[in-house]
Amino acid sequence: MEVLGVLVAGCLVFVVLALLAFSRLYRKVDQSQALIVSKTRRVDVSFTGQVVLPILHKAEVMDISVKTIEISRSGRDGLICRDNIRADIRILFFVKVNKTVPDVIKVAQTVGTERASHQDTLQELFHAKFSEALKTVGKQLDFTDLYTKREELRYHVIELIGIDLNGYHLEDAAIDYLEQTPLTQLDPANVLDAQGIRKITELTAVEHVRTNEAKRNEQMEITRQDVDAREAILELERRQADAEIKKKREIETSRAREEAETARVVEEERLRAQGAFLRTEEQLGVQRENQAREIAVAAKNRERVIAVENERIEKDRLLEVIARERETQLTKISAEKEVEAEKRDIAEVVRERVAVDRTVAEQEESIKKLRVVEEAERERQTLVIAAEAEAQEKLVKDIKAAEAAEQAATHRAAEELTLAEARLKTADLDARAKLRLAEGVQAEAAAEGLAAVQVRDKEAEVTVKAGRAAAEATEARLRAEAEGTQAKALAEAEGARAKGLAEAEGARAAAEATEARLKAEAEGTRAKGLAEAEGARAAAEATEARLKAEAEGARAKALAEAEGAKAMGAAQAEGAKAMGAAQAEGARAKALAEATAIGEKLKAEAAGLTEKAAAMAALDEASRGHEEYRLRLQAEKEIRLAGLETQRQVAEAQAAVLSTGLENADIDIVGGESVFFDRLVSAVSLGKGVDGFVENSHTAQALAKPWLDGSGSFTDDLSRVLGAIGTADVRNLTVSALLMKQIGGGGPQTGQLQKLLDRASELGLSDTPLTALNGSGSPN
Structure with a gap:
């Protein structure tokens, strides 16, 4: 396993x-x-x-x-x-x-x-x-x-x-x-591309032609239909208008008849209604008046009852208050009587000593006050004399400086006028020399046998040059006169300004001297019041010290008597001590009150004197006149300075514009202040308008092509066109007159010339002389 x-x-x-x-x-x-x-x-x-x-x-x-x-x-x-x-x-x-x-x-x-x-x-x-x-x-x-x-x-x-x-x-x-x-x-350059470009061009051209033909046919058909429809509509509208007018006349007649009848009925009904309304308003008004009268009577009765009751209550309250106050006053009076009886016994003893000390203190304070017042008066006189001397010195300096500035400005104006006259003579001689030279050229050309047309051309050129030289001489003379007038005006303005400033400074110095004198007087018065106040305060302090000493002596005496008379009892000694202390405190409080009152009185007097001095200065006719003149002069000075500053800023702005736009241009300045700037801006605007017109107009480019590319000469063509016109007519000839003359002559370019005339009218160039477009200035 x-x-x-x-x-x-x-x-x-x-x-x-x-x-x-x-x-x-x-x-x-x-x-x-x-x-x-x-x-x-x-x-x-x-x-x-x-x-x-x-x-x-x-x-x-x-x-x-x-x-x-x-x-x-x-x-x-x-x-x-x-x-x-x-x-x-x-x-x-x-x-x-x-x-x-x-x-x-x-x-x-x-x-x-x-x-x-x-x-x-x-x-x-x-x-x-x-x-x-x-x-x-x-x-x-x-x-x-x-x-x-x-x-x-x-x-x-x-x-x-x-x-x-x-x-x-x-x-x-x-x-x-x-x-x-x-x-x-x-x-x-490519063979294939060249063939392709040709084929594309052929195809697009054919298609463009077909498209344009279709558009034109469409426009013609639409226009024809619009015309037919418009004719039919107008005919129908005419019939409709006739019928409407007839019907409207009948309606208006019937309406007027009905409105007249309606107005009659309405007025009758309104009369009846207005009568009923007035009767109703009359009855309502009577009822409203009765009601208001009843309400007013009831309100008056109510107010009378309330007033009687309030008066009774207030009377009872016042009686109670008066009873209480009477009891209080009686108690207070009995106490004060007892106190005053004791005070009178002590005051009789003190009054005799106070009188003697007061006489001594018043004599000492009078001497101190007199010394302070005299010192303040000397300082015031010193300040017034120094201020007046400084004002006079400044006034003399300003007047002399104004006179010197006026003389210098006069010399500068004379110098500018002399230079202007010299420039005028030089310009006149140059113009005559050019005229003689032109006449010599004309005679030499005639001697050589030039054609009649060329002689007329030369005569026109000489006349134009003579007119231009005369115009330049006139401009130089006018410029010299303007510069001289301007320099003289500036000199006069500078002298008047310096003189006004000197007068203003003198008035201001006088006003300052017056103000310093019044201030010195006010300061002296104030010092005098302060000295008096200090003297009174010193007297009060001396009196207080003396009273304290007497109180201390009385207290010591009371203590000695109390010690010597011990047999009379401790109660009697204590009573004498309390009485002496009370008398001392009362005397001290009284002395402090008197000193405070005297100080406040003197301060009030000093303030009153200061205000009085200010009021006197304000009410002084001479001072007020000087001050008003100074204020008016100051205001006028500020206004003029502000105007000059504004002109300077405008001139700087114009100079900046011109320096930026025309820094490489060679320009002769004619005119003063803003005249030259306005003319120059107008000339630049005119030139830009002409340039824009030529650049944006195909008709103008087609007409002026020979002149723009250099193949033709504008002056030669103009001389051929205007060969039969005099010199004065050439100077006075305008753009519209030239174009109308060309249109009247006929030719294949009449339509283009008419468009050019319309375009010139839109730009405001139809009345512009040809000399202005050629740069020779305005015609005389």
Whole structure:
């Protein structure tokens, strides 16, 4: 039995070990993979799983799922069709390894299991073959056949490639994208592309013509139908309007008749209803008035009863209060009488000593007060004199500085005026020299026998140059006058400003001196009041000390008398002691009260003096006039400075705009302040408008093409067109007049000239002189 058990156990252990070894050595693969096991003598392929022994076997896994190969041809590398039209095409080929042992082994041996599992490997192996097959089949079909015969294209490509690809299998092909290559990407130097461009152009031109013809026919038919329908609708509307007007007239007549009758009946009924309403309101009003009267009488009776009862209660309460107060006052008066009788006896003794001490203290405090007041008065006079001297000195300095600034500004204005006159003379001489030179050229040309047309041209040019020189001279003269006027105005403004500032400073110094004088007086008054208050406080403190000493003496005396007269009894001694202490405390409280009252009185007097001084300064006519003048001058100064600051900021902004936009331009500045900036901006806007009009108008480009590309001369053409017009007419000729003259002459370009005139009117250039467009300025 034991041997049998050992055998069974051994068998079980062996089976378990065998199962474990099998599970560890057995290798499974997915459905899209193949397991290739290289053994000692042969190669096994399994699509499910197999036992792989270590060392003896080598296992490799190959991906046999379907993969895509994308072939894309576009642009210059597009697919050439039979009609030599290029097509941008993208086609996808679906390839996989056949799920057969020989094909798997073949792919593993030729490509390798690792490379065969990557998409890049398939792209590398089959891209050239598939691309060549696509080009071969595409060349056999026209471009339109690629759309209509896609299935045939796919079939031919698969047939040409074949389904067996050295172990790989071509499952299917799909055209993902197909479109004609744009003409911009074709090479005109390529023969095939050139033929394709020609064919595309021919086909599109024909289709465009057919499309345009169909659109025009559609428009004509729609217009004809609209006209017929509109005529019929207008006729029907006319008939309908006649019928409606007739019917409306009858309805209005009947309605007016019925409304008149209805209004009469309504007014009668309203009269009756209004009479009944008024009678009802009258009766209701009488009843409301009676009710209100009864309510008011009852309320008055109730208020009278309540008032009588309240008065009786208040009277009883007041009588009780008065009785209590009378008893209290009587008790208090009797007690105060007893106290006052005792106080009078002591006060009579103290009053005589206090009178003597007070006289001495008052004399001492008078001397101290006089010394403090005199010292404060001297300080006040010193401050007032120093402030007045400083104000006068500052006023003289400011006036002299203003006069010097005014003289300097006058000299600068004279200098600017002299320079302007010199520039005016120079410009006048230059203009005359140019005029003489032009006349000499004209005479020389006439002597040489030029044609009459050329002589008229030269005369026109000379006149234009003379007018331009005169305009430049006038501009220089006006510029010089403007600069001189501006310099003179600036000098006057600077002098007035300096003078106003000097007057303001003088007024301010006077006001400050007055203010310092009043402050000094207020400070002196305040010092005087404080000195008096300090003297009173010192007197109060002396009186308090003296009273304390007397109280202590009285207390000592009482104690001595009590000690000396012990026989009179302890009660009498204690009474004398209490009386002395009470008298001392009363005297001390009285002295403190008097001192506090005197201090408050003096402080009130000092505050009153300060307020009085401020009121006097406020009511002083001279001070108030100076202060008002100073405030007005300050306000005017701030307003002018703010205006100058605003002009400076505007000028800086304009200068920044001009410096940025015209930093390389050579410009003569004519005009002051914002005139030049406004003219320059207007000129730039006009130029930009003309440029935009020429660039965006095909008609203008067609008309001005010879002038823009340099093949023609605008001045020569204008001279030929305006040969019979005088010089003044040329200067005053506008764009609209020129175009109307050309339109009136007729010709094949009349329609284009009319469009050009309309466009010039939209841009606001119809009334612009030709001299302004030529850059010679505004006409005179």
